[in-house]
Amino acid sequence: LATKAEExxxxxxxxxxxxxxxxxxxxxxxxxxxxxxxxxxxxxxxxNFARGMALLGKYTLIGEGVRGSLAKQLIAKFDLSRDSDVQKFGIGLKELWQ
Ligand SMILES: Cc1cc2nc3c(=O)[nH]c(=O)nc-3n(C[C@H](O)[C@H](O)[C@H](O)COP(=O)(O)OP(=O)(O)OC[C@H]3O[C@@H](n4cnc5c(N)ncnc54)[C@H](O)[C@@H]3O)c2cc1C
Incomplete structure (x- = not known):
């Protein structure tokens, strides 16, 4: 998909x-x-030092997964979880049938 997106x-x-x-x-x-x-x-x-880059956009979509470090900052700063239950995490087991 990366190739198609770059196209x-x-x-x-x-x-x-x-x-x-x-x-x-x-x-x-x-x-x-x-x-x-x-x-x-x-x-x-x-x-090999290279300074970080500022990536600016009309929209910023954060897709860091379940415990993203920036997402956590944004959730706290903008109180995004005020109407939600706290996030829950669990250990899962996957059974494969042949
Ligand atoms: C062991 C396991 C098995 C699973 N099996 C299934 C299954 O069978 N079926 C199913 O539907 N779901 C399954 N899931 C759940 C599924 O993987 C997740 O729900 C889904 O991948 C979440 O997608 P996402 O894009 O939100 O986050 P992710 O897939 O976690 O993608 C987030 C990406 O952002 C990157 N990232 C994080 N922070 C930064 C940052 N600051 N800067 C740049 N990049 C960053 C990460 O490296 C990662 O590549 C499984 C999950 C696990 C852990």
Missing amino acids: LGVEIYPGFAATEVLYNDEGAVIGVATGDMGIERSGEPGP
Whole structure:
């Protein structure tokens, strides 16, 4: 699907985690920022250092899975779970029949 999406003009950045939600002056979400790459174990920039990118869009869709770090921030900031039960997680077993 990635190839088909790119044919439609979608830009895909595999391997880049969104690390920060970006807001405008009114507090509305305008995009996300990716983290810096190539930081050494010491915390200093290494030879492959690359500054993170700001990815801005008319709409920002967060699809991080069930316990996304940015999603959790957004749920707290905008009180998105006020009308919902708390999320529940469980361990499942899958049985395969042949
Ligand atoms: C063991 C197991 C078995 C399952 N079996 C089934 C099944 O048989 N049938 C079924 O219908 N469902 C099944 N599910 C459930 C199904 O996998 C999930 O409901 C579904 O994948 C959720 O989709 P999603 O897109 O919301 O999240 P995900 O599939 O979790 O995708 C989120 C993606 O976002 C990426 N990501 C997270 N944070 C960031 C970030 N900050 N920046 C960039 N990328 C980020 C993650 O790496 C991941 O690739 C199963 C789940 C598990 C764990």
